[in-house]
Amino acid sequence: MGEAKRRTKVDGSLKIGAKNPNLGTAMTPQQYAEEWEISSSAFDKNGHYKWMAEQFCNGDVVLEVGCGSGLGTMALCEKFNKIISVEVSEECIDRTVATLRSAGVAYEVSDIENMNSDTITSSSKVSVLHASIFNEGIKSKITGGNFSAIACWLFGANPYTISDHYGSTPQRLKGSEISKYREDAQRHCFxxxxxxxxxxxxxxxVNRMGFAAGATEPEFINALSDEYKVLSGSAYTITPKNTVIRAIDSEMKSSRISYVTSQLSNLTVLTSTVAVRI
Ligand SMILES: C[S@@+](CC[C@H](N)C(=O)[O-])C[C@H]1O[C@@H](n2cnc3c(N)ncnc32)[C@H](O)[C@@H]1O
Incomplete structure (x- = not known):
């Protein structure tokens, strides 16, 4: 993506480096993409993306929601014939493109406006779609794509994207919007x-989560499974055996993503829940 386009978008309605009285200085979209690249490299190095992909069978087409720096996309390439990756951030798309290019994976990038039915049937292994998953236009453009799966892994966003979604500004975020944004996106995926x-x-x-003090693993899994049953609605089967957890290394329990750090201070595990469409 061109530097000029990025500057126009950022300098237009968003004040970069905005100070929030409760949360500190907002991380810019560029900083968020850089920090996520560091975090996701550690996930990759520790085999976590491979583990996420191992939780389900091979399939034809997968919709990836938020590709970050493209390392989850690479794991999905092992399991699916075709990956359609919807990503809102130009900065993250740049990183994913670099990851795919250096791995020699055939890819294409389109904007929602110029996407057509050829995008989901094209021979490129990965089609990156620059759009928000909340964009209502997506549904009609990708219907009929023979999707075997949707992967919503470690979903989150920079403060500008989150505040923009709620018609606010980074200065006015209270902090609770961060988890609400993830929940809204996950409900939307279902x-x-x-x-x-x-x-x-x-x-x-897939999420990073902390155990409540005193909870056992079965209690934790049952509670998570129940939460997803509510979030997903009646069109899916979710049972506790569809949720597995995996320990993460101590250096990955906290995040370098500053606006998120306080929310994630007691992280202990990665969780993977697979919901099956009835
Ligand atoms: C924390 S990263 C995780 C990336 C990848 N799934 C992984 O596991 O490495 C979350 C990604 O979701 C993207 N994202 C946030 N909001 C989005 C939205 N509304 N639509 C599409 N992508 C979004 C972010 O820009 C970011 O790239």
Whole structure:
């Protein structure tokens, strides 16, 4: 993506480096992409993306929600014939493109406006779609794509994207919007899955989470499974055996993503929940 385009977008309605009285100085989209690249390299090095992909069978087409620096995309390449990756951040798309290019993976990038039905049937292994997953235009453009799965892994966003979504500014974020944004996006993925997934298709949700003090592993898994049953609605089967957890190394329990650090201070595990479309 061109530097000029990025500057126009950032300098237009968003004040970069905005100070928030409760949360500190907002991380810019560029900083967020850089920090995520560091975090996701550690995830990759520790085999976590491979583990996420191992939780389900091979399939035809997968919709990836937020590609970050492209390392999750690479793991999905091992399991699916085609990856459609929806990503809102130009800065993250730049990093994903660099990852795919250096791995020799065929890719293309389109904007939602110039995307057409050829995008989901094109021979490129990965089609990156520059759009927000909340964009209502996506559903009609990708319907009929023979999707076996939706992967929503480690979803999150920079403060500008989050505040923009709620019609606010980074200065006015209270902090609670960060987890609400993730929950809204995950609910949205389940709803999208009702339209685009083949029967028996799956939605894969991966999060970093902390145990509540005193909780056992089965209690933790049952509670998470129940939460996803509510979030996903009646079109999916979710049972506790669809959720697995994995320890993460101590250096990955906290995040370098500053606006998020305080929210994630007690992280202990990665969780993977697979919902099956009825
Ligand atoms: C924390 S990163 C995780 C990336 C990747 N799934 C992984 O596991 O490495 C979250 C990604 O979701 C993207 N994102 C945030 N909001 C989005 C939205 N509304 N639509 C599409 N992508 C979004 C962010 O820009 C970022 O690249």
């Amino acid at each position: 709803q999208l899955g009702e339209h685009i997934l083949v029967s028996g298709g799956i939605v894969s949700m």
